[in-house]
Amino acid sequence: MIKQYLIFFSLLFCMYMGCAPYPQGKALYKEKCANCHGDKGQGLVSLYPSLKTSKIIRSSPGLIPCLVLHGTPQDSNYLNPVKMPANPNISEADMTNLINYLLSLQDNQRHSVALDSVRLWMDACN
């Protein structure tokens, strides 16, 4: 009986503390990105792209740091009414956690990025 309780409560604990991968990346995502891209990265129709199915995240994670640091410009020809804001003060460690969290949102995506590569990407972006 005690054993069953133990399993049950460790599962509960797990759910609350976020056994989900990359809790820091997730927290940062909730704070800076979820308003537009949705709680679970689902996006909003074509207004805010889904990050679960994003080709950029899947195949070119090296592009993410620049996008997050500088945001996207608002089109002067009005074709794109919404823009993504700049986040110039994200540290290398935070950026690494964020990218790894974004990668974890993709289906069947196992790979992750290391701090060293993220540092290079961020340096190349200024």
Added chain:
Amino acid sequence: MNIKIFALLLIGFSVILPSCKQSPQPLPYLGIKENPDDKPSIPDFNFIDQLGRPVNAETFKNKIYLTDFFFTSCPTICPIVTGQMLRIYEHFAKDDRVAFLSHSIDTRHDSVPRLKAYADKLHINDDKWRFVTGKKEDIFGISKNYMSIVLEDPDTPGGFNHSGYIILVDKDRHIRAFCNGTIPEDVDKLIPKIQQLLDSE
């Protein structure tokens, strides 16, 4: 029968039965009133929508509508509210008695083509959901008529610019309900009120 189960059933029925019989309270008339029986209404207005068409009280004749205030480049809470407006829109997509009206508070940048691009990206019907711009003082002026009910409510945090309220207006332009559009659970509670208003009219 086990006495515990019996007790539980008894409690269960006494909670469920009365709530089944009660029909819901009629929706109140909201706004700043001089007498308790007053029914404040939204004054006439004149705006322009995403297709450059005029939008005024005639546009919503014999319709109830949901309304909010937003701007296209909003980085903070408007995207959430727009998402919730869309949820309500989808819920009543087939009901022609329900319309939607989103006022831009960034009248300088949110031109007609930009509102059109925004509406297109939401894949909505331009007749059912109007995104409007107009004279800045008109938009801010009418926001006071809609928002007075919100500011009056002691439970709601102030700061209209960042309020994110969704407001329900009946076909005689009386405000009948509102909710905080940044809280999905609050929006859940508004949806049955919309249905109730439809059923009562």
